[in-house]
Amino acid sequence: MSSLISSHHLSLSIGNKTLIENISFNVNKGDYLCILGPNGAGKSSLLKSLMGILPISKGELFFNDALISDYSQKQLAQLISYVPQASGRQLPFTVTEFVKMGRYPFHSALSDWQATDQQALENAFEITNTAQFRLRQMHTLSGGECQRVMIAAALCQQSPILLLDEPTSFLDPHHQVEVHRLIQTLNKQHQITIIEVSHDLNHASQHSQQILALKEGHTLWQGQADQFLEAKRLLALYDQDFVFINHPQTGAKIALPDEQQ
Amino acid sequence: MKPSFSLVLISIVSMLTLIFSPLLGMDAQVSAEIQHKIMSEIRIPRVLFAFVAGSGLALCGMVFQAMFHNPLATPFTLGVASGASLGAAIYVSLGLSFSFLGIDGTSFAAFSGALLAITIVYGISRFRQGFSTETLLLTGVAISFFFSSLILFTQYLSNVTDSFRILRWLMGELSIVGYRDLMQLLPFVTLCIAIIIWLSRELNLLMAGDDIAISRGVAVKQIRYILFFSTSMCVGAIVALCGPIGFIGMMVPHICRLIIGTDHRWLIPASLMFGGGFLVVCDTIARLIIAPAEIPVGVITTLLGGPFFLWLLIRSRSKTA
Numbered sequence: 309m310s311s312l313i314s315s316h317h318l319s320l321s322i323g324n325k326t327l328i329e330n331i332s333f334n335v336n337k338g339d340y341l342c343i344l345g346p347n348g349a350g351k352s353s354l355l356k357s358l359m360g361i362l363p364i365s366k367g368e369l370f371f372n373d374a375l376i377s378d379y380s381q382k383q384l385a386q387l388i389s390y391v392p393q394a395s396g397r398q399l400p401f402t403v404t405e406f407v408k409m410g411r412y413p414f415h416s417a418l419s420d421w422q423a424t425d426q427q428a429l430e431n432a433f434e435i436t437n438t439a440q441f442r443l444r445q446m447h448t449l450s451g452g453e454c455q456r457v458m459i460a461a462a463l464c465q466q467s468p469i470l471l472l473d474e475p476t477s478f479l480d481p482h483h484q485v486e487v488h489r490l491i492q493t494l495n496k497q498h499q500i501t502i503i504e505v506s507h508d509l510n511h512a513s514q515h516s517q518q519i520l521a522l523k524e525g526h527t528l529w530q531g532q533a534d535q536f537l538e539a540k541r542l543l544a545l546y547d548q549d550f551v552f553i554n555h556p557q558t559g560a561k562i563a564l565p566d567e568q569q
Numbered sequence: 570m571k572p573s574f575s576l577v578l579i580s581i582v583s584m585l586t587l588i589f590s591p592l593l594g595m596d597a598q599v600s601a602e603i604q605h606k607i608m609s610e611i612r613i614p615r616v617l618f619a620f621v622a623g624s625g626l627a628l629c630g631m632v633f634q635a636m637f638h639n640p641l642a643t644p645f646t647l648g649v650a651s652g653a654s655l656g657a658a659i660y661v662s663l664g665l666s667f668s669f670l671g672i673d674g675t676s677f678a679a680f681s682g683a684l685l686a687i688t689i690v691y692g693i694s695r696f697r698q699g700f701s702t703e704t705l706l707l708t709g710v711a712i713s714f715f716f717s718s719l720i721l722f723t724q725y726l727s728n729v730t731d732s733f734r735i736l737r738w739l740m741g742e743l744s745i746v747g748y749r750d751l752m753q754l755l756p757f758v759t760l761c762i763a764i765i766i767w768l769s770r771e772l773n774l775l776m777a778g779d780d781i782a783i784s785r786g787v788a789v790k791q792i793r794y795i796l797f798f799s800t801s802m803c804v805g806a807i808v809a810l811c812g813p814i815g816f817i818g819m820m821v822p823h824i825c826r827l828i829i830g831t832d833h834r835w836l837i838p839a840s841l842m843f844g845g846g847f848l849v850v851c852d853t854i855a856r857l858i859i860a861p862a863e864i865p866v867g868v869i870t871t872l873l874g875g876p877f878f879l880w881l882l883i884r885s886r887s888k889t890a
Contacts, residue, residue, distance in 0.1 A: 361783045385786030392780050397638075399777055400831040409774055413786035417767050465785070 310373050312337045312469065312501055313358070319366035320350070320357050327353040328525040330367070335518075337468070340495045340502045342512035342533065345522035346546055351505040352393065354522070355471050358503065359390045371469075385413035389462035393473040394455065399446040403457050406446055407432055410464025432463040435498070436490060452483030459490060470494065472504045476511075484508075488515065513537050514560050521545050537561050572835040575828050579839050583620075583846025590853040591616050594860055610747055618751045619743050619852045619866075620845035622807045623817055625758040627844020628765055629800040630818020631825075631836060635772045636796060639702045640826075640881050643818040644804045647709035648686040650815070651716035653801075653808035656682025658720045658735050662727035673753055673809070680805030686712055687797050741812035741867020743852050750810050757806035762841065764799045768792060769833040776831055814848070814867045816874020821847055823881070 311334040318331045328350035335341050343351045356362040358369070360381060369376045371387055379387070389410070399406060410432065411425045433439040436456045441449060449457060455475060462470055472491065476484040488511055494500045506512050512519055513536045521529040521541070528545055529536070542550045542563060549566035591612035595604060630643040644650050660678035667674040690712050694705040720739070724732050745751075765772070771792050774782040783789050807814070825839040848866070851873070855866040 356780070359780075359784050361780050381783060381788040382786040385784065388784075390780070390784035392778075392784070395778070397778060400826075401773075401777070405773075405832065406777070409777065409785055412770060412774060415770070417770065462784075471784075 311335060311370075312339075312372060313503075314370040314373075315367070316369075317367035318354075318357065318364060318369055320353055320362055321365045322362070326525055327362075328357075328522070331520075331522070331527055332367075333518075333520055333530060335469075335501060335503065337501055338495070338499050339518060340492075340516040341504070341518045341520060342516040343503065343505045343520045343522060344507070344509060344512055344536075344545070345528070348524075349522040350525040351522055352473050355390070355473050355503065355505055359388060359471060360384050361390075382413040385465060385467070387467050388469040388471060389465040389467040390471045391455075391458045391462050391473065391475055394451065394478050401446050403438065403441045403444050403446060403449070404429075407438075407457065407461045407464050410461045413465065428464050428466050432460040435463060435494070436460040451479050452486060455479065455483070455487055456490065459487075459494075463494070468499075469501045469503070472502065474505055474507065476506070476508060509537070509542070510560075510562050513563075514558075537563050572829045572832065576835055576839050576842070579825070579828070579846075580842045583842045583849075586846045586849045586853075587616060587620060590849050593853055594857045614748050614751055615743055615745055615852070616849055618745055618754065618811075619848045621751065621754055621758050622743070622811055622814070623821075623848025624841040624845040625754075625761060625803045625807050626814060626817040626848070627821035627825075627840040628762060628837065629804050631822035631833075631840045632765060632772065632796050632800050633818070634822055635776050635833070636793060637702050637705060638776065638778065639706070640819065640823045641706055641878070642702060642709075643816075644683070644800060645813065645815045645818060646706060646713075647690050648712035648716060649683045649690075649801060649804050650808055650813040651713045651720070652682040652684070652686025653679040653805045654682065654739060654813050655716045655720050655723070656680070656685075656805070657738075657809050658723045661735055661738075662723045662731050664731070672756070675809040676753065676757070676806045679809035680802050682716075683801035683805040683808070684798070686716065687801055691797070737865070738812040739867075740865035741814035741870070742855075742863075742865040743811050744863065745811075754806055754810055757802050761799045761803035762837075764795065766837055768796065769837055772833040773831070812865070812867060815871045816877065817844055817848060817870055819881075820874055820877050 313335040315331060315333050319329045320327045331354065333341070343354060345351050353362055357364050360376060364376070371379065376384070408429060411428060414425065433442070436459050438453070438456050438460045441453060441457060446454070446457070459475070475491065476487050479487060491502060491504065492515055495502045504516065513533050516533045519530065519533045519536045520527065523545055529541055537552065539550055539552070542548065550563045551566050553562050553564065554560065555562050591608060595607070633642045633644055633647065634640050656678040657675050660675050665674055669677065690705065690708045693708045720735070724735050727735065771782070771787050774785055774787050775789070775792070779789050821844040822836070822840045825836055825843050829835050829839045851869045852866045855864050855869045858864065
């Protein structure tokens with residue numbers, strides 16, 4: 309069976325600076341891939357090239373066996389949606405206005421708002437539990453609320469693939485859990501294929517299916533998520549020693565930074 | 570307040586300025602016949618011209634502010650207007666004279682200058698890594714200075730008559746007679762308005778930032794080129810006919826955003842109406858303040874615009890701090 313997303317020796321450079329080099333991976337329908345790595349490893353750049361925000365300089369990228377360049381930006385948006393890293397920039401819209409923009413790829417300049425659009429909007433609000441924010445201004449939302457609305461806006465696009473760039477950074481533990489649960493629900497119940505850039509290695513190893521570990525633009529390791537946590541690998545990836553314990557409730561392996569280093 | 574209500578209010582006020590401005594400052598001494606002639610051949614075409622030019626300038630400013638997510642980014646601050654001025658100044662001083670499809674060569678020269686300026690400014694800001702609005706604005710300022718000196722140079726090389734023509738025109742004025750200039754301007758501004766209305770959803774998404782716009786399916790690069798092209802055309806045509814009238818593109822759309830919100834389906838008509846009415850009022854002030862002499866309307870708009878620019882600058886600084 310062919311893959312939903314297939315990357316062959318993907319490279320990306322801006323000017324003469326190489327951001328990522330020679331990255332290959334396959335993602336099938338319903339997968340949950342986490343991209344891990346230290347700051348500046350090229351994780352966000354990889355995500356942006358999947359969304360067509362940054363152009364690929366070498367290699368090939370296929371969606372459903374068609375090259376990314378064969379898709380118009382609107383067609384791509386019907387296939388993939390993207391939740392960017394929290395930028396702190398104030399968005400001058402109400403929540404409804406912002407989420408509604410997710411229907412852009414299904415419209416031309418003259419087409420009207422349809423019942424199917426309204427349905428997509430209501431679904432997005434319901435899944436993310438954000439209907440109560442409808443009339444609020446985006447900039448009045450708290451970090452956790454804002455992240456859920458950003459996800460709602462992406463869901464409004466009804467695309468089978470969802471990209472998330474550090475969705476839980478800058479959130480308190482409660483909201484981290486909340487957003488992570490939401491992502492798992494989307495993956496398990498709604499069969500949405502997830503690609504998430506993250507710094508949360510314990511979450512990634514327990515809840516995603518595959519991990520792609522990047523360092524300085526190169527693939528350091530890729531494989532099954534539950535095989536990921538190993539002292540040597542984490543040292544190579546983050547230049548940091550780790551120790552391991554088991555979660556008292558689930559028994560899952562947890563990595564903690566070595567304090568005696 | 571509902572956007573529809575605000576829009577109606579703005580439209581009514583600007584229509585009133587359109588109606589009453591020509592009536593102000595009429596000398597009661599002259600005969601009715603002459604008064605009639607002044608009205609039909611000077612005042613009314615002038616007011617209509619001011620309205621169209623003001624609408625166009627406000628709309629182009631609105632587009633730049635949306636594209637670069639910053640109220641300080643306008644065709645004037647980014648050097649597009651000085652580019653247009655340079656094009657027109659060179660055209661005048663070379664003593665060129667041609668027209669194409671009834672459109673005067675000055676417009677084409679100004680359009681080329683405008684396009685050149687935005688290409689340089691945008692090119693430089695993209696060339697630098699980690700492009701920011703600050704880089705863009707500073708590049709715009711630098712290009713404006715550079716082009717201004719080139720204009721002075723052009724002026725220096727011209728003969729006295731041309732030099733004076735360029736000087737008066739650089740101050741921005743609307744002393745037109747008859748409907749010829751209005752007919753020169755109308756096609757460009759109308760086309761630009763039509764394109765911008767067509768792209769109003771894209772403008773909304775551009776306000777959310779490039780990454781979000783692209784991920785929602787907007788072909789940002791192409792849209793940006795279309796917008797650069799059409800605004801350059803509009804600013805070029807206006808600058809060619811009445812000189813660089815500054816700051817309308819900054820003040821009007823920003824005030825409209827405060828009144829009516831950021832949705833471009835409302836913001837576009839509001840900016841058109843407000844921009845038109847605003848330039849009509851400024852022109853009337855310029856005409857009356859030291860009557861019977863007139864001061865260039867560009868002086869009035871810049872006198873209002875300077876402090877407004879500073880206010881925006883201070884406000885945006887205190888917000889980010």
